[in-house]
Amino acid sequence: MGNFDAALEVLTQLLADMRATMGLSGTGAVASGSEAVPGTVAGSGATRTLRGIGGGDASVAATLRSIGDVYVSMGDGTQAIAYFEEAQRIYGTLGPVYRILISDVLQSFGQAYAALGLYTKALECFEQAVSISRAERGDTHPDYATLLGDIGRAWYSLGEYRNAEDLYREALAISQSTLGAQHYNTAIARVLLGQALCRLQQYADARIYCEHSLAAITAPGDHGDSDTAFTRLVLGDAHECVGDYETALECYKTAVRLYGASVGQLHPHTADAMDAVGQVSLRMGRADEAENYFSQALACRSKVQGGQHHRTAVTMVGLAEARAAKGDHAAAQGLCVHARDALCTAVGSEHPDCVRAEHVLSRIARELQDTVNERVQCASAQSQGLALRAVAIACMWLLSAGCLHPTLG
Numbered sequence: 001m002g003n004f005d006a007a008l009e010v011l012t013q014l015l016a017d018m019r020a021t022m023g024l025s026g027t028g029a030v031a032s033g034s035e036a037v038p039g040t041v042a043g044s045g046a047t048r049t050l051r052g053i054g055g056g057d058a059s060v061a062a063t064l065r066s067i068g069d070v071y072v073s074m075g076d077g078t079q080a081i082a083y084f085e086e087a088q089r090i091y092g093t094l095g096p097v098y099r100i101l102i103s104d105v106l107q108s109f110g111q112a113y114a115a116l117g118l119y120t121k122a123l124e125c126f127e128q129a130v131s132i133s134r135a136e137r138g139d140t141h142p143d144y145a146t147l148l149g150d151i152g153r154a155w156y157s158l159g160e161y162r163n164a165e166d167l168y169r170e171a172l173a174i175s176q177s178t179l180g181a182q183h184y185n186t187a188i189a190r191v192l193l194g195q196a197l198c199r200l201q202q203y204a205d206a207r208i209y210c211e212h213s214l215a216a217i218t219a220p221g222d223h224g225d226s227d228t229a230f231t232r233l234v235l236g237d238a239h240e241c242v243g244d245y246e247t248a249l250e251c252y253k254t255a256v257r258l259y260g261a262s263v264g265q266l267h268p269h270t271a272d273a274m275d276a277v278g279q280v281s282l283r284m285g286r287a288d289e290a291e292n293y294f295s296q297a298l299a300c301r302s303k304v305q306g307g308q309h310h311r312t313a314v315t316m317v318g319l320a321e322a323r324a325a326k327g328d329h330a331a332a333q334g335l336c337v338h339a340r341d342a343l344c345t346a347v348g349s350e351h352p353d354c355v356r357a358e359h360v361l362s363r364i365a366r367e368l369q370d371t372v373n374e375r376v377q378c379a380s381a382q383s384q385g386l387a388l389r390a391v392a393i394a395c396m397w398l399l400s401a402g403c404l405h406p407t408l409g
Helices: 002-022 058-073 077-091 096-115 119-137 142-157 161-179 184-199 203-217 226-241 245-262 268-283 287-304 310-325 329-347 352-400
Strands: 030-032 035-037 040-043 046-049
Touching: 002 058, 058 077, 058 096, 077 096, 096 119, 096 142, 119 142, 142 161, 142 184, 161 184, 184 203, 184 226, 203 226, 226 245, 226 268, 245 268, 268 287, 268 310, 287 310, 310 329, 310 352, 329 352
Parallel strands: none
Antiparallel strands: 030 035, 040 046
16 A cells, blocks of 8 residues: 555645645645535545635645545545545636536546445536536547446446447447547556456357556556556456456466555455455365455455445355365355345345345255254164164063064065
């Protein structure tokens, strides 16, 4: 998390300098209108709090939005929203010339809500941003393509993979026509499309899109390893879905390493990669390894995203499968019930992840019942054996005592 802390420190100092220059004062939480919204900025062991930033200065609003964007990158949507609300309030006082910047803040709001698992609310923000962006920039601008990609991610998270595919294709077409086929943004658009195609069972096309993007994404430049990790993650998914588990496992473990180096171990993206390792390990019959990775991912998500988050519940389902594979069906059943209920609340019973949780729970229940039946049958067989042995011993005793004639029964 060092890079994030450093960015927050720089941006916080910049904001403090602006306040000093503009003669602003006051401490406390970041304000949203007249009501304070909790929000603190931490860096290098110091904590700074902000209140009443305003004065109609667009540079202050831009800095507030940048701080919020860092929090989104950290997976902390709650902190981010406080800064976006203040930035939006300031832009709203500056007149129509800054309308396009309100669109950008709305896009940031959507990203923050998506990080919190509030995908429908994220879509509402994105749709408002689209309305402004289309009017101000047109529908062929590269930033418009990026916005379409964000909307596609929200639909993907809601399990609406066909909607996501359509948006990703539109974003890719804009990026290719305005930035070129080899541009970094175009490469990311191809990977997003590949991810949707995996869910739509178009594995060969998904793999091609990802492999074509790797060269551009891993080229030297100012881009971190997180996008390379994401590409490896999607590429691994394409290999896993066609049964190439060894290659998939290699891709996933590379993603874990790259995410760990770029965003840290306690980050939702790293947990995504750990989930993938756990899932393919299960397919390969490596229940111990699967349980280890799912347990690490769950610890990360519980701390960063909370116990009721959509993605936390998905990880719980994987951990339940791993424990069931190791024979601990009772613990697996309890975990899966909790995960199923959390998924129903977070994304609805019709969501593919919730449907999958129901299937896993049914399978675990059947396996648990089979285990109980086997134990009952075993106990019954043992009881019958003991009874027969007791009868034999009694007969032998009666014979030896002369109480039973040997020609009888």
